[in-house]
Amino acid sequence: MKRIEKLEMKGICKSFVGVKANRNVDLTIEKGDILGLLGENGAGKTTLMNILYGLYMPDEGQVLVNGEPLHLKSPKDSMKAGIGMIHQHFMLIQKHTVLENIALGYAEAPFLFPQKYMRKRIEEYSRKFGLEVDPDKKIWELSAGEQQRVEILKALLRNADLLIMDEPTSVLTPPEADELFEILRKMIGEGHSVILISHKLEEIISICNRVMVMRKGEVTGAAEIKDVTKVDLARMMIGREISASYEKAALEPGDPVLEIASLSVNSDQGLPIVKDFSMTVRRNEILGIAGVSGNGQREMVEAVTGLRRAEKGTVKLQGREVTNKSARTIHNLGINHVPEERIKFGTVANLQLFENSVLKKHHEKPYSTNMLMNYPLIKNHADSIIEKYHVDAASINVPVKNLSGGNMQKLILGREIASEPSLLIAAHPTYGLDVGAAEYIRKELIHARDRGGAVLLVSEDLEELFQVCDKIAVMFEGRIMGIVDPSDCDIDDIGLMMAGTSVGLKGEKN
Amino acid sequence: MTVTILPREKTSALFNALILFGSLLAGLVAVGVVFLAKGINPFFAIGEIFTASFGSAFGFQETLTKAIPLILIGSGLALAYRAKFWNIGAESQLLLGAVFATWIGLKFGPGLPAWAILPLMFLAGFIGGGLWGLIPAIFKVKFGINEVISTLMLNYIAAEFVKFLVVGPWKGETKYGYPYTDDLPTQAILKHLGSTRISLLMLVIAVCTALVLAFLVYRTRFGYEIRVIGENPEAGRYAGIDFFRTSLIMMFISGGVAGLAGVGELSSIHHHLSYPETISAGYGFTAIIVAWLGRLNPGFSILSGLFFAGIIVGGDAIQMSMGLPATTVNVFNGLILIFLITGDFLLNHRVRFQRRVL
Numbered sequence: 001m002k003r004i005e006k007l008e009m010k011g012i013c014k015s016f017v018g019v020k021a022n023r024n025v026d027l028t029i030e031k032g033d034i035l036g037l038l039g040e041n042g043a044g045k046t047t048l049m050n051i052l053y054g055l056y057m058p059d060e061g062q063v064l065v066n067g068e069p070l071h072l073k074s075p076k077d078s079m080k081a082g083i084g085m086i087h088q089h090f091m092l093i094q095k096h097t098v099l100e101n102i103a104l105g106y107a108e109a110p111f112l113f114p115q116k117y118m119r120k121r122i123e124e125y126s127r128k129f130g131l132e133v134d135p136d137k138k139i140w141e142l143s144a145g146e147q148q149r150v151e152i153l154k155a156l157l158r159n160a161d162l163l164i165m166d167e168p169t170s171v172l173t174p175p176e177a178d179e180l181f182e183i184l185r186k187m188i189g190e191g192h193s194v195i196l197i198s199h200k201l202e203e204i205i206s207i208c209n210r211v212m213v214m215r216k217g218e219v220t221g222a223a224e225i226k227d228v229t230k231v232d233l234a235r236m237m238i239g240r241e242i243s244a245s246y247e248k249a250a251l252e253p254g255d256p257v258l259e260i261a262s263l264s265v266n267s268d269q270g271l272p273i274v275k276d277f278s279m280t281v282r283r284n285e286i287l288g289i290a291g292v293s294g295n296g297q298r299e300m301v302e303a304v305t306g307l308r309r310a311e312k313g314t315v316k317l318q319g320r321e322v323t324n325k326s327a328r329t330i331h332n333l334g335i336n337h338v339p340e341e342r343i344k345f346g347t348v349a350n351l352q353l354f355e356n357s358v359l360k361k362h363h364e365k366p367y368s369t370n371m372l373m374n375y376p377l378i379k380n381h382a383d384s385i386i387e388k389y390h391v392d393a394a395s396i397n398v399p400v401k402n403l404s405g406g407n408m409q410k411l412i413l414g415r416e417i418a419s420e421p422s423l424l425i426a427a428h429p430t431y432g433l434d435v436g437a438a439e440y441i442r443k444e445l446i447h448a449r450d451r452g453g454a455v456l457l458v459s460e461d462l463e464e465l466f467q468v469c470d471k472i473a474v475m476f477e478g479r480i481m482g483i484v485d486p487s488d489c490d491i492d493d494i495g496l497m498m499a500g501t502s503v504g505l506k507g508e509k510n
Numbered sequence: 511m512t513v514t515i516l517p518r519e520k521t522s523a524l525f526n527a528l529i530l531f532g533s534l535l536a537g538l539v540a541v542g543v544v545f546l547a548k549g550i551n552p553f554f555a556i557g558e559i560f561t562a563s564f565g566s567a568f569g570f571q572e573t574l575t576k577a578i579p580l581i582l583i584g585s586g587l588a589l590a591y592r593a594k595f596w597n598i599g600a601e602s603q604l605l606l607g608a609v610f611a612t613w614i615g616l617k618f619g620p621g622l623p624a625w626a627i628l629p630l631m632f633l634a635g636f637i638g639g640g641l642w643g644l645i646p647a648i649f650k651v652k653f654g655i656n657e658v659i660s661t662l663m664l665n666y667i668a669a670e671f672v673k674f675l676v677v678g679p680w681k682g683e684t685k686y687g688y689p690y691t692d693d694l695p696t697q698a699i700l701k702h703l704g705s706t707r708i709s710l711l712m713l714v715i716a717v718c719t720a721l722v723l724a725f726l727v728y729r730t731r732f733g734y735e736i737r738v739i740g741e742n743p744e745a746g747r748y749a750g751i752d753f754f755r756t757s758l759i760m761m762f763i764s765g766g767v768a769g770l771a772g773v774g775e776l777s778s779i780h781h782h783l784s785y786p787e788t789i790s791a792g793y794g795f796t797a798i799i800v801a802w803l804g805r806l807n808p809g810f811s812i813l814s815g816l817f818f819a820g821i822i823v824g825g826d827a828i829q830m831s832m833g834l835p836a837t838t839v840n841v842f843n844g845l846i847l848i849f850l851i852t853g854d855f856l857l858n859h860r861v862r863f864q865r866r867v868l
Contacts, residue, residue: 307747328750337748345748348741359738360749368731375729401517 004161012061021047036204039214054078084160099135145176234495254283257454263313275478286455288469296478306330334422346412349401354382389414533853537846559824571706579771581815584800585720585808586767594740599661600768601794602668603639607769608776610638612783619698635773636766643765669786700778709778724809
């Protein structure tokens, strides 16, 4: 079979109901390249790669291999063309051995003694690429790094010339990541090529030879790595169009509401992800957390709201220590939380809209008294939320699963903002909303601040942070790189901090 | 041809009812096929089942008698299933209720009047069933052990335990070698209504329990919380619901209610503890279908419990009149459950058959 010398994607366009995920995207990769694909969540990287892997059909544009157009209707076609993809979450059968997983669906194994044949092939490839793995171990016995090696082996044995890797280091420890990079280098030495989807600028600089940056469905930059710096990449990711801040009353920040001191939190993989994190949010203040996603923002919020254990440090709410208290205790002290994964955490799909309108507040008066739910009152409450926050629903009696994503989001936001908490933590509250709804939510956040509340806004949208925040803290690898005043700061400084470089800040005050 | 399965967005009440009756009808048709295979006219046989159970005064009395445990257990199972806790162990929870009540009845019965001993037996029965229900709940929440397996296995343990009691330490002195305990004293026995085998008290308790549990599910904070953790445990965590505590209380109630049914069977029907198959006759399993047919609403268990009690009585009748094996009723029940669950799936999903277009 002919190997992939050059693969091109030309003029790719793809829309999902109303949203343009890819607009006229061009991509070229040649034999021996490691191409970094960089961009925020929702920038369109995954859509583009799914098109290349045959999961989606593009609306427009084409894929060419060695100059010949390729019709990719399913992952089968892509595999046949020599394209392999390794997803962030591994597609392995936990209770089967490495050998069995690799053999699964492998067409070339002979009818007789397939085990012997597979073992030979696995050994051969392991040696060639430095992919050490015991073929007789069960998947569940392996570390994340070893599981990833199994996935790579699986792809290579299926003759993948071009390997797409979706955030491969997000589940790895730093030494494991270094080993992975060694493997990738060996692969390109053998004439393979790799597309690496990543949020981590450091990583892209150290392993890739070319990089392409996407933002809002478009390519905002493509370059040879030797010609760019981390700061250039950060700039391409965040864009330059920062519009004026919303009008808001000049208020002096009041007493501290949330005080976090030396907080350390582990990720789902048990690796430290928030490290020695300290921060204060005050009354009448919106503090924004900027940063490339995956730098510990989510875990920090979960630790503060009682959903994740803090390993070290303290969290104080209005002077009271709440470190590792239950989610309910913390909520009762006046924190409301718009979670990042709203649909998963914030709603119960099969319960009716009005029942969802009091989730997390259902134990409080007046929604329930003496263990009894006051449903007539809850229904009024639901009515007022859908009216005030323009939730488009047939009635308050429909199961929430019948609502569109945007409307579910508005329902949760309405629920969390309406009760006037002393601290509102909102993670990506406008992500995926249309312009009008997003603007409404931003104004509500400012309203909550003017009312005397404290707001902690985690967002990837710098524009949004500049519009509403009184202060912006930039988070990188679990730490705060610096805190800036959005009315008086240089966007390049933010770019630098997002890339992990600390700068002497003129607007800094803490 | 390709088959695509998509979640169904909207379901109207009418569609819901149509699916329910459609599944019942399909179940009956399937049962009819079984009769046909045995060379029996299915219309006649199915007609016979319902006339035997609902058509005569005597038949209806028997139906009511058997409906009591089914309503009790079915409503308790509906509660557990609301929390997506698949309790298959009601049979053993019933047995433990009967064991606890026997102990109280034999030990304290002789010295106490009826108004004191009966409430004590009900309390003991509830606690017995409830504690037995707690075991799988703790296993699940603490160690992640699948509750279907643990509740099912606990059925065997409870059954062997009861056998051990009735042939061993609790074997009755007046029973001359039979595997029974001694009879409960008269004041510990529930009176029947006239010449029937219906205990009016048990009937009232069953209906009230079902209504109270329906109230619990749909009107109280606890009910709200079990529905939230059942539908989306992550959202329950976010909402600060204590998964451990809620699951334990829920299973204590679910098991306890089955325990009450055990007290009823013991005190109203058998008067002594004997072999597990005698005490329960599979009520704990039939009640699973009762809960499903009642759409997991404990209140509807009253109607679905009556329906399945009718099938048991009618099944007994045709077993005698047509010479069918005793397991016919199990076939009947099993087929109806399969169609009910299929109906549920169709209620929530759309299935589309398409010719593959290239």
